[in-house]
Amino acid sequence: MTNPPNPEKVREEISEFLRNRYGNQVAVTDVDLNIPHEGTATTQSSLFEQIDFTLKPTELEEYLRQYVLHQEEAVEILATKICTHFHRRKWELDHPDRETSAGQIKSNILMIGPTGVGKTYLVKLIADKIGVPFVKGDATKFSETGYVGGDVEDLVRSLVREAKGDMKLAEYGIIYVDEIDKIASSGNLVGPDVSRSGVQRALLKLMEETEVDLRTPHDLASQMEAVIETQRTGRAERKKVSTRNMLFLVSGAFSGLADIIRRRLAKGTMGFRRDEDLPRGDQDVLRRVTTTDLMEYGFESEFVGRLPVIAQLHELGETALYDVLTNAHSAVTRGKMRDFAAYGVELSFDDDALKEIARRAYQARIGARGLMTVMERSLIRFEKLLPTSGVRKLHVTRDLILEPERVALEILASDGVAVFQRKFLERSGLVLEFPKESVTWVRENLGGEPARIADRLAEMFQNYEYGMKLAGVQSQKVTPDMLADPDVFLDRMIKKAYEEKGNPGGEVH
Numbered sequence: 001m002t003n004p005p006n007p008e009k010v011r012e013e014i015s016e017f018l019r020n021r022y023g024n025q026v027a028v029t030d031v032d033l034n035i036p037h038e039g040t041a042t043t044q045s046s047l048f049e050q051i052d053f054t055l056k057p058t059e060l061e062e063y064l065r066q067y068v069l070h071q072e073e074a075v076e077i078l079a080t081k082i083c084t085h086f087h088r089r090k091w092e093l094d095h096p097d098r099e100t101s102a103g104q105i106k107s108n109i110l111m112i113g114p115t116g117v118g119k120t121y122l123v124k125l126i127a128d129k130i131g132v133p134f135v136k137g138d139a140t141k142f143s144e145t146g147y148v149g150g151d152v153e154d155l156v157r158s159l160v161r162e163a164k165g166d167m168k169l170a171e172y173g174i175i176y177v178d179e180i181d182k183i184a185s186s187g188n189l190v191g192p193d194v195s196r197s198g199v200q201r202a203l204l205k206l207m208e209e210t211e212v213d214l215r216t217p218h219d220l221a222s223q224m225e226a227v228i229e230t231q232r233t234g235r236a237e238r239k240k241v242s243t244r245n246m247l248f249l250v251s252g253a254f255s256g257l258a259d260i261i262r263r264r265l266a267k268g269t270m271g272f273r274r275d276e277d278l279p280r281g282d283q284d285v286l287r288r289v290t291t292t293d294l295m296e297y298g299f300e301s302e303f304v305g306r307l308p309v310i311a312q313l314h315e316l317g318e319t320a321l322y323d324v325l326t327n328a329h330s331a332v333t334r335g336k337m338r339d340f341a342a343y344g345v346e347l348s349f350d351d352d353a354l355k356e357i358a359r360r361a362y363q364a365r366i367g368a369r370g371l372m373t374v375m376e377r378s379l380i381r382f383e384k385l386l387p388t389s390g391v392r393k394l395h396v397t398r399d400l401i402l403e404p405e406r407v408a409l410e411i412l413a414s415d416g417v418a419v420f421q422r423k424f425l426e427r428s429g430l431v432l433e434f435p436k437e438s439v440t441w442v443r444e445n446l447g448g449e450p451a452r453i454a455d456r457l458a459e460m461f462q463n464y465e466y467g468m469k470l471a472g473v474q475s476q477k478v479t480p481d482m483l484a485d486p487d488v489f490l491d492r493m494i495k496k497a498y499e500e501k502g503n504p505g506g507e508v509h
Contacts, residue, residue, distance in 0.1 A: 016126035050305045051131045053090035053173055057083040063129055067329045068122050070320040074111065075122070077311040081107040083127055085247050089172065095488075108207055108306055109253035110180070110294075112286055113313030116367020118139055119251045121331070123176045123337065133162035133173040139250070142199050152202040156212040156241055167214075167241050170194040174247045177203065181252030184298030200303045207248045207306040211240040258282040260293050286312050316367050322358035324368055325349075332371045336379065352398040360401075363479075374401075381408045389415045389450045416453025423454065428465040431475040443481040460486045471497035 061079035068075055082323050085107045092098070111119050113259060120136060127134035135158045144150050155175050163170040183196040206212075262285055295305045316324070340347040357378070361370030374418045382394055391411060400407040417434045424432055434442070446456045460483070467490045468476060482489040 045301050047093075047168060048090075049174070050064055051348055052129070053086050055086070055130060058201060060126065060129060064122065064125060065325070067125055067331075068118055069323050069327060070316060071118065071122070071313050074113070074313045077309060078111075078122065078126065081309045082111060082130070082247065086130060089245050105308060106207070107268055107309050108246060108248040109250075109309040109311055110307040111311050111313060112254050112257070112289070113250060114253050114315050114367060116369035117313045117316055118368055119313060120176065120178065121368075123174065123326070124250055125260055128491070129172045132158050134176065135159050135162055135187070136176045136178060137204075139177050139180045139199065139252075142183075142202070152199065152206060153212045156206065156243060156246075157214055160214060160241060160247070167239070171242055172245050174249065175206075178249045178349045179252055180250035181254045181257075181297070185300075186285065192497065196298070197300065199376045200300050203248075204245050204300075204303050206246075209242070209244045214239040214241060248306075254286075254297065256283040257289065257293065257297050260296050261285050261288050261290075264290075264293060283312070283314055316362075318358050318362040319360050321368065321371060322355055325358060325371060326351075327479065332368070332375060336375055339383060340386070340394065341385075345386050345392055348393070348395045350395060350397045353396045353401050356398045356401045381405065382411070385412060385449065390419055391415050391450075401435075409443050409447050410439070412450050413453060415446065416446070416448075416450035417457065419450055419454040420457040423458070424461070424465070428468075430465065430468050430473075431462050432461065432464070433475065433477045435477065435479070437477050438480055438483060441483050445483070451484075463487065464489055467494055470494055470509040473497070 057080040060083050061075055064075045064079055065072075075078055091158045113119060123136075124134055126473040135155055137155045137158075155177070158168075159175060160167055160170045163173060185196045185200075265285075265288060289300070289310060291304050295301055333354075337347045355370060357374045360374045361368075364370040364373065366373070379396070381404055385408065386394060389412060394411070397407075412458075417439055421432055421434065424430065442457070443455060446453050464476075464486070468474070470493045473493065476493075
């Protein structure tokens, strides 16, 4: 019997068939293609080598504080509860004979906080530190059935792919679902709220404990893989992953939740405290959130019950955003420095420039995400042009942030002038000096890439090597007037030199 084709080849052929018949809107997903064959799953001993089950809460908290600033309470909660989760998993692995069904509720975590405060970054740091696979999903992309949008079980399948097909390792992974507040039901029994409640129930099943089939009926690639496996082994094993040990974190901005809490607090304190004693700011109010508030917001009681831990993340102010930029481990500044370093350009930042970036990011009201937006917008032209220039150092100033286009042209003009000066000196042994006002003239009149500026200057001053030697001049200051008409100036310089030598009015040959 001939060897069966590999799954990737089958997937490509099926995709081509579907495109020819139904157009480009139909494709075969690659779910399941990385699932290992028998004998490649992680053993318990190697699981201990891959996952740090021994990390203590204070150790993880100290590590996170190096990267995440101004979120002390949330960092403390996450570090403690996630470490406890993995320590308990290790205890259960070490004591398989003990009864563990009682009190099996996991430390799944609900994070409340506005966009751009570092929720995803925080969870990713934790997963990397502990050594477990991590996937993120958007709650608004899922539907109850999976026929519209995605199936929540796809999160588990993605976790297997992140674990490079190691199903045992995937069973200890972390699943993070953002915008969970968007699937809260408003209490209506018809319309989209029914679907939202359905997604809640689907996620609830995953958060409790269930087995997810890695082969889905609607995925032709996984079905073909099953056919190939049957041909190869005589049987097709059902591959399932348990969610028993997976940790789930969900988050959202929860707009309007503070008002629900305020109404409850006002009712509960009437006649006992003055209204002005109640917390005013949303951040202080959200600290008082209860299960009842979340249920009134639109979550089913069973769903809230599987999220016993709540962590609140705060909006980052202008000073906090500046601290993020100046942090030694800042992913924003360090990441941008590495971008330029890849082209051989050393990037540094002026303190006032970082303050301006923080100010603009705060005005955008999208948190730390705004830092990267401002940074990219300010530096994109430099990132494009400097690699083809001779500039190997770029110091970012406040002026650069305020007027990146102008500063970019100035830097490129200076580099073009420097290239021309160096080549002129190497060829002739003569010096042409360009003061600041002359570089400005070059930028305004010859602006463009440095190589083009150098070529234009070489054309303009092509007679100066012979002329300066004839006039006995070793160094010449190039003024804006000279740049406006170099040949006229050269004629004057030579005539003046002859006059000074006692040959007034002498003809120049």
